[in-house]
Amino acid sequence: MIRIPLYNLVIYIKIYSTFKDLKKGYFQHIKRYNIAEEGDQDVHFSAAVVVPTNQIDKAYLLLQKDFLDYNTITHEVYHLTNRILYHRRVTFDILDDEPFAILNGYLNQEVINYLQKKKFIDGK
Numbered sequence: 001m002i003r004i005p006l007y008n009l010v011i012y013i014k015i016y017s018t019f020k021d022l023k024k025g026y027f028q029h030i031k032r033y034n035i036a037e038e039g040d041q042d043v044h045f046s047a048a049v050v051v052p053t054n055q056i057d058k059a060y061l062l063l064q065k066d067f068l069d070y071n072t073i074t075h076e077v078y079h080l081t082n083r084i085l086y087h088r089r090v091t092f093d094i095l096d097d098e099p100f101a102i103l104n105g106y107l108n109q110e111v112i113n114y115l116q117k118k119k120f121i122d123g124k
Helices: 019-032 070-087 098-117
Strands: 002-004 009-016 047-050 058-064
Touching: 002 098, 009 019, 009 098, 019 047, 019 058, 047 070, 058 070, 070 098
Parallel strands: 009 058
Antiparallel strands: 002 009, 047 058
């Protein structure tokens, strides 16, 4: 769990053992928060982000254990950053993208620290 007081937000990180479990967890979150489905239910994905629009104090980073590499983690954190700021109505400006860069860097560090602490990834 990662707290971001500035945005009154808690991010829950969930690690799933299999693709099937991840997919099930993702669609449970989509249904729970009444989020319009964003894609094909038959698609294979190794991670996902859920940011409920009707309960903006929570966000979920859903990861599959076999795909816990820096590429996947930072890729999903990028989506998480964009969705958080979108829901907070922070606009992106190519000449002034500091809010995105600051939050993205912070989230990447916090997620990596969390995964290292829980021994999902090594500290190298």
